[in-house]
Each structure stands twice: as structure tokens, then as C-alpha cells.
Amino acid sequence: MKRLIVGVGGMTNGGKSTLSKGLQQKISNSCIIAQDSYFKDESAIPVDNNGFKQYDMLDALEMDMMMRDVGSWQRDPNWFLRQRGLNTTQNNGTGVFVLIVEGFLIFNYRPLNEVFDKRYFMEIPYHVCKTRRSSRVYSPPDPPGYFDGHVWPMYLKNRQEMERTVSGIVFLDGLKSKEELLAAVNNDIHQEIEKLREKA
Numbered sequence: 200m201k202r203l204i205v206g207v208g209g210m211t212n213g214g215k216s217t218l219s220k221g222l223q224q225k226i227s228n229s230c231i232i233a234q235d236s237y238f239k240d241e242s243a244i245p246v247d248n249n250g251f252k253q254y255d256m257l258d259a260l261e262m263d264m265m266m267r268d269v270g271s272w273q274r275d276p277n278w279f280l281r282q283r284g285l286n287t288t289q290n291n292g293t294g295v296f297v298l299i300v301e302g303f304l305i306f307n308y309r310p311l312n313e314v315f316d317k318r319y320f321m322e323i324p325y326h327v328c329k330t331r332r333s334s335r336v337y338s339p340p341d342p343p344g345y346f347d348g349h350v351w352p353m354y355l356k357n358r359q360e361m362e363r364t365v366s367g368i369v370f371l372d373g374l375k376s377k378e379e380l381l382a383a384v385n386n387d388i389h390q391e392i393e394k395l396r397e398k399a
């Protein structure tokens with residue numbers, strides 16, 4: 200059984216979920232694991248001197264649990280898809296199963312970064328990011344000043360660390376239209392799938 204693991208990373212509100220959901224619809228036998236689903240309970244998140252909850256760091260995430268889920272997909276993608284109520288198409292063993300892992304810190308966690316066959320990172324300028332973020336409601340919601348006081352400085356720090364430690368990332372311009380981004384990445388992934396299919 201052939202497998203491909205694609206990482207869709209990027210800054211907050213860069214368009215990761217939108218792109219990932221589009222890809223899942225276009226790629227048969229694919230599914231998504233989203234890092235957002237692994238945030239620790241609010242009570243476990245430390246607070247800084249300004250009263251800002253420290254959400255934008257790996258410590259805020261249950262990465263062991265996320266790795267366990269990636270591991271279950273790796274062991275048996277067919278079972279994993281069925282567990283999630285997703286259809287699998289019959290492929291006589293020649294098909295390729297694709298896992299899309301999306302999240303804002305997926306390349307900063309080394310054990311996860313190591314599993315990727317392809318890495319994409321969606322970026323948008325500061326002002327666009329701040330505007331998109333301001334219309335999104337998280338749980339708990341961002342307190343006043345959170346973007347400039349926590350989210351953006353942590354993004355800069357995490358990104359610097361990622362660039363120091365990870366290579367082979369394809370950077371995507373998140374200002375392009377949703378359709379254009381989906382078409383380009385979908386095309387790229389289908390080429391990877393073809394390469395895998397051709398391999399004995």
C-alpha cells in the first residue's frame with residue numbers, strides 16, 4: 200500500500216484549512232489531520248506578565264496525541280479512513296493513500312516534520328493576517344492586543360526556528376485566490392502520486 204504525507208503549514212489565517220479541505224475533496228483516499236484539534240485545555244495554558252495565554256507555541260498542543268493519530272494512519276490508512284466515516288475507493292493495491300496534515304506549527308515539531316513527503320507553507324502579510332484574524336472567533340476569544348502582544352511575535356519566533364531547522368519547504372502566496380492555490384497544489388500532489396504509482 201503506497202502512502203504520501205503532505206504538510207500544509209503556514210501562519211494563522213493563512214488559508215491552511217481552506218486549502219486542505221479543497222485538496223481532500225480532489226484527492227481520492229485522502230484525509231486531514233488538523234493541528235487545531237490538539238490544543239490543550241485552557242486551564243493548562245500558561246499566562247505571561249501581560250495576562251496573555253501562551254497559545255502560539257508547541258507546549259500548548261498535545262503533540263503526542265497528534266503523533267499517535269498520524270501513526271494510526273501510517274499503520275493502516277484504510278482503517279483510519281473508515282473510522283472517520285470516509286469512503287475508500289477500490290484500487291486493487293495500486294492506489295496511493297494521502298494524509299494531509301495542516302497546522303501553524305507542524306514543521307516546528309521535529310518528529311512530525313520528519314514524516315512529510317511534501318511541505319507547503321502559506322504566508323500572508325502582517326496587515327492581512329491581522330484583519331483576517333480579527334474576524335475569527337477562537338475559544339477562548341482573542342483578548343484586546345493579543346495579535347500584536349502574542350500572536351505576531353510568536354509567529355516571527357517560530358518562523359525563524361523553522362527556517363533554521365527545516366529545508367524543502369514550498370512557500371505559497373496566500374494572497375492568491377483560493378481557486379488558484381488549490382489548482383496549483385492539487386496539480387503538484389497529483390504529480391507526486393503519479394511518481395509513486397509508477398514505482399514498482
Ligand SMILES: Nc1ncnc2c1ncn2[C@@H]1O[C@H](COP(=O)(O)OP(=O)(O)O)[C@@H](O)[C@H]1O
Nearest residue numbers: 210211212213214215216217331373375376377
Ligand atoms: N486564498 C484566500 N484568499 C482570500 N481569503 C482566504 C483565502 N484562503 C482563506 N481565506 C479566508 O481567510 C480566513 C482564514 O482561512 P483558513 O483557511 O481558516 O486559515 P487557517 O486555517 O490558515 O487559519 C477565512 O475567512 C477564509 O475564508
Ligand SMILES: O=C(O)c1ccc[n+]([C@@H]2O[C@H](COP(=O)([O-])O)[C@@H](O)[C@H]2O)c1
Nearest residue numbers: 210211212235238254255303337338339
Ligand atoms: O483552538 C483553540 O483551542 C485555540 C484557542 C486559542 C487560540 N487559538 C489560536 O489558534 C491559532 C492557530 O490556529 P489557526 O487555525 O489560526 O492557524 C493560534 O494562533 C492560537 O492563538 C486556538
